[in-house]
Amino acid sequence: xxxxxxxxxxIASRFLFLSMAIVVIRQDISHVENGPFKIKEPYLGLLKKxxxxxxxxxxxxxxxxxxxxxxxxxxxxxxxxxxxxxxxQGREEKRNFFNPSIRKxxxxxxxxxxSNAPKMVQTQADSLYT
Numbered sequence: 188x189x190x191x192x193x194x195x196x197x198i199a200s201r202f203l204f205l206s207m208a209i210v211v212i213r214q215d216i217s218h219v220e221n222g223p224f225k226i227k228e229p230y231l232g233l234l235k236k237x238x239x240x241x242x243x244x245x246x247x248x249x250x251x252x253x254x255x256x257x258x259x260x261x262x263x264x265x266x267x268x269x270x271x272x273x274x275x276q277g278r279e280e281k282r283n284f285f286n287p288s289i290r291k292x293x294x295x296x297x298x299x300x301x302s303n304a305p306k307m308v309q310t311q312a313d314s315l316y317t
Contacts, residue, residue: 190278195257199273202252203259205245207289208296212238237300 191199212234219230252258255275262270262281269289273280 190280191273191275195255195275196273196280198248198251198255199257199259199275202245202248203271204289204292204296205241205248207293208300209238209241209245211293211297212241233304236304237297240300240303241296 189196216231216234216238219227219234224230257276258274260272260274262272264270264286266286268283268285270281270283273282
């Protein structure tokens, strides 16, 4: 049974998957910093811009969630599934996610933020030459 509205669920799930994407981006930053890359700076710059953009979006979602009294709690994880409890104004809803599905959702968020990265880089380059 569904106890959250579609909007509440969309906000909470976006927050959840953004949080996971931030973990992945930070791991990637660490891999680039410690990896055998000859020239690390362009990759690190791009990853840090994406991290910053993702953190900013999550910060805005957190404000909305606090205002609407929405929370997400991790219940359990195993090799195949992860369970989360979505809470909103006294209502709760448990959702199970297939781990490969979570991976696809996190990947989509990273790709979304990557597609915005060229715009960020171009804006930065424009400001250097004006």
